[in-house]
Amino acid sequence: MAPPRTYHCEALILKHVPFGEADLLVTFFTRERGKIRAVARGARRSNSKLVGHLEPLTQVNLSVAQGRGGLDHVSQAQLIESFAPLKDDLKAITKGFYLAELVDGFGSEANPNQPLYHLAVAGLNAIGQDPESELSLRFFELHLLKVSGLMPELYQCVECRKDLAPGSHRFSPDVGGCLCPDCRPADAHVRPLSLRALKVLRLLDRSQLREIPSLKLSDSLAQEIKSLLGMSIEYWLDKQIQSNSFLEQLHREEKSGVYS
Amino acid sequence: MTPDAIPAASPSLARLIQELNRLPGIGPKSAQRLAYYLIRLPNEEALALADAISAVKSNILFCQKCQNLTDSSPCGVCSEPQRNQEQICVVEDPMDVLALERTRAFRGLYHVLHGVISPLNGVGPDQLKLKELFSRLTQEEVKELIIATNPTLEGEATAMYIRRHLAGQELKITHLARGLPVGGSLEYTDDLTLSRAFQGRQEL
Numbered sequence: 001m002a003p004p005r006t007y008h009c010e011a012l013i014l015k016h017v018p019f020g021e022a023d024l025l026v027t028f029f030t031r032e033r034g035k036i037r038a039v040a041r042g043a044r045r046s047n048s049k050l051v052g053h054l055e056p057l058t059q060v061n062l063s064v065a066q067g068r069g070g071l072d073h074v075s076q077a078q079l080i081e082s083f084a085p086l087k088d089d090l091k092a093i094t095k096g097f098y099l100a101e102l103v104d105g106f107g108s109e110a111n112p113n114q115p116l117y118h119l120a121v122a123g124l125n126a127i128g129q130d131p132e133s134e135l136s137l138r139f140f141e142l143h144l145l146k147v148s149g150l151m152p153e154l155y156q157c158v159e160c161r162k163d164l165a166p167g168s169h170r171f172s173p174d175v176g177g178c179l180c181p182d183c184r185p186a187d188a189h190v191r192p193l194s195l196r197a198l199k200v201l202r203l204l205d206r207s208q209l210r211e212i213p214s215l216k217l218s219d220s221l222a223q224e225i226k227s228l229l230g231m232s233i234e235y236w237l238d239k240q241i242q243s244n245s246f247l248e249q250l251h252r253e254e255k256s257g258v259y260s
Numbered sequence: 261m262t263p264d265a266i267p268a269a270s271p272s273l274a275r276l277i278q279e280l281n282r283l284p285g286i287g288p289k290s291a292q293r294l295a296y297y298l299i300r301l302p303n304e305e306a307l308a309l310a311d312a313i314s315a316v317k318s319n320i321l322f323c324q325k326c327q328n329l330t331d332s333s334p335c336g337v338c339s340e341p342q343r344n345q346e347q348i349c350v351v352e353d354p355m356d357v358l359a360l361e362r363t364r365a366f367r368g369l370y371h372v373l374h375g376v377i378s379p380l381n382g383v384g385p386d387q388l389k390l391k392e393l394f395s396r397l398t399q400e401e402v403k404e405l406i407i408a409t410n411p412t413l414e415g416e417a418t419a420m421y422i423r424r425h426l427a428g429q430e431l432k433i434t435h436l437a438r439g440l441p442v443g444g445s446l447e448y449t450d451d452l453t454l455s456r457a458f459q460g461r462q463e464l
Binding site: 019020 | 285377424
């Protein structure tokens with residue numbers, strides 16, 4: 001018997017681009033099948049039954065018809081969660097786009113990763129609840145590496161495998177995590193790692209997302225952690241994160257008092 | 261598609277296919293079909309198309325006021341004295357001006373952004389005509405700014421950025437109503453649109 005030509009899945013819409021006269025080419029990350037790109041016919045028409053259900057940062061149930069050798073087609077979409085609080089705040093939307101870009105980058109096509117799916121949904125909820133929290137994004141970044149099998153080593157030196165003693169260490173995504181002061185691998189991009197930053201990274205590793213908002217960090221420590229995780233993510237993706245530049249611009253404009 | 265991928269019999273045909281292939285929504289096969297169609301056209305019709313492309317590229321410029329595409333600046337809309345000079349409607353691209361003009365519901369001026377903030381594509385405020393909008397608002401006697409970006413997430417982000425930038429100024433900022441499309445159906449409407457339609461309900 002031939003396999004069914006339509007499948008159903010729960011998905012997070014990551015992005016879409018115009019396709020043809022009135023269609024959309026939609027990229028979504030499904031709980032059951034990993035990342036998928038499919039065409040939504042007529043979805044740009046205002047009276048399409050799909051309109052509104054396929055906006056980025058929306059969780060939906062989809063019915064998708066398998067294409068014959070080409071792209072699949074979205075035939076039905078039913079909204080599960082629109083993350084409405086997130087969509088009322090510019091910074092939260094931008095953080096949501098950043099999250100979607102990372103899921104797009106780390107999620108692979110037709111390769112299910114349920115922990116990544118649940119992490120992304122929880123991350124969007126956390127951003128909506130507290131758009132100002134930077135730590136929830138750091139939590140997402142670290143656990144994204146973890147569920148993708150790329151978690152940096154935070155407890156032992158990646159070269160000599162000795163437990164890290166309290167003190168200043170170094171960090172390198174090239175070699176897979178922390179280095180003790182004695183190990184100096186050649187050709188690795190290495191940067192200093194303060195003890196406080198190491199402790200926060202370990203705490204993020206062991207914490208639940210709901211525990212994160214209670215943490216308060218100094219600006220310099222928050223910046224160090226952001227930079228370390230950003231370096232790891234760009235190393236593994238081998239490209240710059242596009243949405244990060246607008247997020248940085250919003251931070252800069254806020255600090256310079258443009259909106260005061 | 262590179263010219264090398266086309267049979268080497270005609271480098272000029274290969275070049276035409278390559279150029280057509282650059283157009284949005286045109287794949288290699290469609291580019292070939294269009295190229296062979298153009299070859300079969302009478303000379304004057306094919307040259308008229310080439311002439312139209314050439315003329316549009318040499319004559320079209322941005323209107324100094326609204327940034328719409330025009331043959332002369334200021335454009336026809338900005339030059340109309342009967343237009344309400346105190347209202348500016350901000351749209352994403354020139355086609356939105358045509359759509360709004362068709363309705364005859366708006367008799368103010370426009371400002372065309374030529375895109376929306378799209379973080380995923382690396383498009384930020386600096387790539388849009390936002391600086392021109394903010395500078396225009398300091399020079400003209402504008403009382404209402406109507407934001408008519410598309411009701412997409414990127415359109416909303418652009419509207420929020422504009423509102424955030426102009427916060428505290430003595431300017432009425434509105435955006436087009438969100439809700440149900442004519443001919444639509446409640447059953448298939450997403451929750452966010454339905455809730456906004458409820459928020460924006462009007463007395464009969």
